[in-house]
Amino acid sequence: MLPLRPIVRRILSRSFQTCHYSSTSIFPRTISSLLHSPLSDERANETVTVAGWVRSVRRMKNVSFAHVSDGSTIHPLQAVLTKEQSENLSMGTSVKITGEWKESVGGKGQQSKELLAEKVEVLGKADPLTYPLQKKYQTPEFLRTLLHLRQRIPANTNLLHLRSNIISTLTAFFVEHSFIQCHTPIITSSDCEGAGEVFAIVPEKFFNTPKYLTVSGQLHLEALAAAVPRVWTLSPSFRAEKSGTTRHLSEFYMLEVEAAFIDTLDPLVALIEDMVKTIVRSISTSRVGKETLSTAGEDKAVQLEERWKGLLERPWSRITYTEAISRLGLAAEQKEVQFDIPAVWGAALQAEHERFLAQTVFNGPVFVTDYPKSLKPFYMLPSVSTVPTPGEGETVACFDLLVPAVGELIGGSLREYRYDELLTEMRRHGIAVGDGGEDEGSLRWYLELRKWGSTRHGGFGLGLDRLVCYLAGVENIREATAFPRWVGRCDC
């Protein structure tokens, strides 16, 4: 039995109820809300407190100016300090400053207001002798050795904002279009389409048989689309490929969409155009877009704005693979262009071909549809309407979206919905379907979606990290995500 202590008396006399805070007002005011709020003017001469990291200090004879950023916007706030107040400040120092929010007297730069500091509190020092992020140009390679710090660089901060903006725009877009957001599994039983190398997990026996990190949520999304008609997911995918290109990561986020009861590619293609345009519209009309342009640098900003406009300005183009091959052959023949590898029916489109189509032929996004069956995975539905020319083979109802400068951005297809045909294809590709008695690791469940109440359906996948690169004008996919993983590199 516990003794009755004085604290119990106190407790019994209290109600334990906390007062109710408004959660928005209880967080410290962000610098963005000061600089960019429409109320900014009304706040003039108010006493405010801000916290952030010092980006630079200019020390004049009697006064110092510190640029302070809290990452809520890439633009720093200018604080006016006495010499003493600025003493312990250097790049990277975290500070809390209370003062008067005033019309700028110097009137230097784009900023019309500044903070006349009354109280300056150093929260965390940043020794200039050791702090790795000094104010000079640092290569992306160097910054990639500092994943835990590089987000403080304005360009990287902006990428975080941009990525977040894209995600929330996508979420709202799919709500509006009555698509359900789902979570497809990360740990899966099969290595799927045999698409490249996969990671396996240990302990190997934890789930009895070997399990892998998913390479795509598509097959699972198809199971969900056999219950609700429109589904999407934004989930991590993995590839253990030992390539170190600027376009590939070992861990990346895939947006995947699946819709039931569709007979053609038309709804998917229309949805994609609508979706990407909605994202671009959101970016180009919001502060995050302006900040993307201003971190890009002047020359690049012009190109980037052109890119955004190019995505928005007119309906996107569409061409079949067969037509594309002919167009490419003609271009080579007429010396419009010279390809290292000729475009031949039955062979994959090379990057140079894709670039030529998107940049030169269409000067904008183009869907290339109906590729040869031999180039595509087992689950695609044969094309309906193409009349094969002699010498050409079967095609499947699929598409790749090609965009200028980048090439393939999105791929999709209708799926084989007929049991017998799918079974044949799976066997032909050596995919276990559980008829050898094995069940674990087989794709019998996927086949069975066609056994009862099968429907025509289709979908597509988009690499989010690639989209971020494309819309931010960033060359290397290792910048598109905060903590990139690729062969040999998994820092942090």
Place this chain on the structure above:
Amino acid sequence: MLPLRPIVRRILSRSFQTCHYSSTSIFPRTISSLLHSPLSDERANETVTVAGWVRSVRRMKNVSFAHVSDGSTIHPLQAVLTKEQSENLSMGTSVKITGEWKESVGGKGQQSKELLAEKVEVLGKADPLTYPLQKKYQTPEFLRTLLHLRQRIPANTNLLHLRSNIISTLTAFFVEHSFIQCHTPIITSSDCEGAGEVFAIVPEKFFNTPKYLTVSGQLHLEALAAAVPRVWTLSPSFRAEKSGTTRHLSEFYMLEVEAAFIDTLDPLVALIEDMVKTIVRSISTSRVGKETLSTAGEDKAVQLEERWKGLLERPWSRITYTEAISRLGLAAEQKEVQFDIPAVWGAALQAEHERFLAQTVFNGPVFVTDYPKSLKPFYMLPSVSTVPTPGEGETVACFDLLVPAVGELIGGSLREYRYDELLTEMRRHGIAVGDGGEDEGSLRWYLELRKWGSTRHGGFGLGLDRLVCYLAGVENIREATAFPRWVGRCDC
């Protein structure tokens, strides 16, 4: 050189531009849009086409009634068919029906309109002799052997909708509160806090040194919160624990939130209350909430609505761990309750203690704050204001949110932001900090966040799957996600 073929002539004479579709109108009309649209009445006597799965067929002498659902709502549409039209229909068959959308003549049931079929097309059969989802009660255990099919059961369909609703509400909530959505990595270098068993990945040498599936995104989120002040993520987490409880999965989604420049738990606690209430408000005022209640069954629906109301109706309570221990001790002493394990200062709160606090003492959600340091991970900041009673030890600035019937739902804390103190704690817990020369796998990067420009910060984590269970009144977490994984089980 390719020959110039006739197709090329055709191609050159075409523009390749597709006409621009509106992506919303090009998808087939959903049953939900017919049944629940405010325009439903205006559509009376219109000819419409719907597609879905047959849920049941009633065959009368001259006419048949089929209930058809497409998963866009749990409510089926009633189609009136001729005997011949209904011939090949059975539960699970997918059909496309065109007909007149009319005022129901029979007037049976809640539905006032029905589809007078003109054309019925069977899309995919469902042989009643083999289709596993027949119209009778099937246990959750049985349905868990059919992960690829069970989403077609109304209760499971509803859980997909509910989960999606929660995600989109969260996304909008955090946009409104100026939090950035981030993606923390899945493959990580350290096994983190040593919190339970972890999965490792193979090939082991792919990243040079052993890597693991993340157990929490918190540490990485802290790195991001050292650049932008408010961040959140909804990411998969993993535990290789061999427990098969109804509250644990091997793969689960964690909502994690981190905010910089906060000095107390107050903003976090207020944010959580606001966040959960926003979700509950969204559910309880929307169709997905009504459908959740109607799949729950009458008795459970009453309880569930009470639960939602209980979350909304008043400010949530707050108590320190020390006060809670005293209150529990008093309750036991006064025979208010009998615990199997007495509540003693320094020991973890047992489920029975948590239940008693949330259900009996507070009859609603309660934040228990400032637990003993010895019970919590290495990264928590010591409490500021508690005056330890003799015999009691140090506490840390943390909280658990306890809710009736379930217990702990959310946990959070302020983080140790002082370099030296954190280093001491990490060493005490045997966590590699890179001072043995090792770098890969060490948490030196985490420590370094405190080296330059450190700030007070804190955050919390919420298991999304547990929240889904709690808000849906579902007992077993294996129902909260479409493809659950737990020890020995990774179907599909």
